[in-house]
Amino acid sequence: MVAKLYLSLGIVILSWGLVSYFTSPKLSNYKSDHFNVELSILSDRNTPDDVKQILRRACMDCHSYETRLPWYGYVFPVNYYLKDHIQDGLEDLNLSEWKNFSHKKKATIAYNITEELEAKTMPPKSYLFLHSDAEISQKDFETIEDWYFTLEKIYEKSYK
Numbered sequence: 001m002v003a004k005l006y007l008s009l010g011i012v013i014l015s016w017g018l019v020s021y022f023t024s025p026k027l028s029n030y031k032s033d034h035f036n037v038e039l040s041i042l043s044d045r046n047t048p049d050d051v052k053q054i055l056r057r058a059c060m061d062c063h064s065y066e067t068r069l070p071w072y073g074y075v076f077p078v079n080y081y082l083k084d085h086i087q088d089g090l091e092d093l094n095l096s097e098w099k100n101f102s103h104k105k106k107a108t109i110a111y112n113i114t115e116e117l118e119a120k121t122m123p124p125k126s127y128l129f130l131h132s133d134a135e136i137s138q139k140d141f142e143t144i145e146d147w148y149f150t151l152e153k154i155y156e157k158s159y160k
Helices: 002-023 047-059 078-092 095-100 103-119 123-128 137-158
Strands: none
Touching: 047 137, 103 137
C-alpha cells in the first residue's frame, strides 16, 4: 500500500516536472534578436568595476538580457511570475543597452537608481528574500551615488 502511494507520488512529481519543463517560458524570450554584449554596462570601460559588481549582484537579473535564473525559475508557476517580473524590469531599464544611451540619459538613469536605492524600493524585498547578497550596503549606496555625480559631470561637460 505504501509502495503504491510512493509510486503515485513519484509519477505526479515527474509529470509536474515534465509539464513545467515543456511549458516554461524560455529565457531567450527576454533577449533581443540583436543582443550585443559590447553594449552592456558590464563592457563599458568608463563604468568603475565596483559599480559593475553592485549592478551585477543587485540589478541585472531583472534589468538586463543577462538574467541568471535560479533552478526554481524553471518550475511552474514561478517561471511565469519571473518572466513577467523580468519583462517589467526590462521595460523600466535595460542595462544591456547602456552604450546606446546619451550622456544625459546615463546621468538620469544613475540618478534614478540612486533614488530607488535611497528609498529602498530596489532591489525589491521579494528578490532580497532569496538573494541576500543583493542587499545594498551604505558603502554600495555611496559608490553608486559617486558614480552618478561622475556621470552628471560628464554630461555637463558634453553639454557645454
